Amino acid sequence: MAKIQTDRREFVKYSTLGMLGLALGGGIFFSPYLAAKENRLRPPGAVDEKKFLSLCIKCGQCLQVCPYNSIKLSDIAKRAGLGTPYIDANERGCYACSAVPCVLACPSGALNHHCEKPQDIHMGIAVLEFPDTCIAMSNTPLPKGYNDKMSNFTNSVRNVTKLETDLLKKLDEYEGKQCTLCADMCPIENPMDAISMVSDAGGGSKPEIYDGCIGCGVCQEVCPTSIPSIVVKPRITYDEYYNKA
Numbered sequence: 001m002a003k004i005q006t007d008r009r010e011f012v013k014y015s016t017l018g019m020l021g022l023a024l025g026g027g028i029f030f031s032p033y034l035a036a037k038e039n040r041l042r043p044p045g046a047v048d049e050k051k052f053l054s055l056c057i058k059c060g061q062c063l064q065v066c067p068y069n070s071i072k073l074s075d076i077a078k079r080a081g082l083g084t085p086y087i088d089a090n091e092r093g094c095y096a097c098s099a100v101p102c103v104l105a106c107p108s109g110a111l112n113h114h115c116e117k118p119q120d121i122h123m124g125i126a127v128l129e130f131p132d133t134c135i136a137m138s139n140t141p142l143p144k145g146y147n148d149k150m151s152n153f154t155n156s157v158r159n160v161t162k163l164e165t166d167l168l169k170k171l172d173e174y175e176g177k178q179c180t181l182c183a184d185m186c187p188i189e190n191p192m193d194a195i196s197m198v199s200d201a202g203g204g205s206k207p208e209i210y211d212g213c214i215g216c217g218v219c220q221e222v223c224p225t226s227i228p229s230i231v232v233k234p235r236i237t238y239d240e241y242y243n244k245a
């Protein structure tokens with residue numbers, strides 16, 4: 001088991017760079033427009049996208065019960081699926097609540113009630129898409145105000161919860177420290193199954209992602225670089241992503 005894990009880690013390390021090269025060469029892979037149009041991050045338990053679009057009655061129940069204000073309803077600018085719920089991990093990821101209340105609240109089956117606990121959540125996988133911008137690799141400490149984006153988002157919602165204010169306090173404590181945010185903030189029960197910081201050949205460190213990642217998007221949310229170095233690919237498994245690579 002340990003051997004398999006080690007091999008996987010090596011594979012992730014090299015295939016991340018491989019994907020970057022492929023993507024830069026192909027261009028199309030990085031188009032944010034295409035990503036938004038064709039493939040978005042849905043709340044936990046979301047069934048297959050085609051089925052999801054036919055089942056979701058756009059009632060907004062899931063977003064009303066989310067204590068992190070992670071879920072939004074798609075507007076006209078997002079084209080397909082007008083009024084359907086999605087998660088924009090650049091603003092707020094899903095914190096994998098223990099009873100998955102968004103799924104419980106869904107009356108239509110668009111969010112499958114078999115998703116009962118965080119271990120059942122499979123929204124996608126995180127990928128270190130822009131390793132060169134990761135400030136941990138250059139040993140650059142987190143600057144003051146690095147978390148303004150998260151503060152601004154929290155201040156913009158009407159029903160800020162204690163969970164959200166606690167989150168901001170925790171993020172404040174990282175100012176001036178080396179960045180390990182993506183690994184430290186991973187909300188699953190055993191974050192080391194999903195992500196950990198490892199030494200980089202250049203003298204810094206960087207995150208590696210493993211097959212326990214549920215694609216919640218929290219690492220993308222908290223990543224302090226202007227374009228997050230780590231991003232979530234929706235609706236794909238670890239094996240599908242890296243076998244493709």
Ligand code: SF4
Binds near residue numbers: 065068069096097102
């Ligand atoms: S699991 Fe919790 S944080 Fe995640 S979308 Fe559902 S209610 Fe929101």
Ligand code: SF4
Binds near residue numbers: 213218220232
């Ligand atoms: S590495 Fe952790 S925080 Fe990032 S998407 Fe995966 S489960 Fe979520």
Ligand code: SF4
Binds near residue numbers: 134224229
């Ligand atoms: S959050 Fe993770 S990926 Fe982003 S800069 Fe920090 S260590 Fe790098």
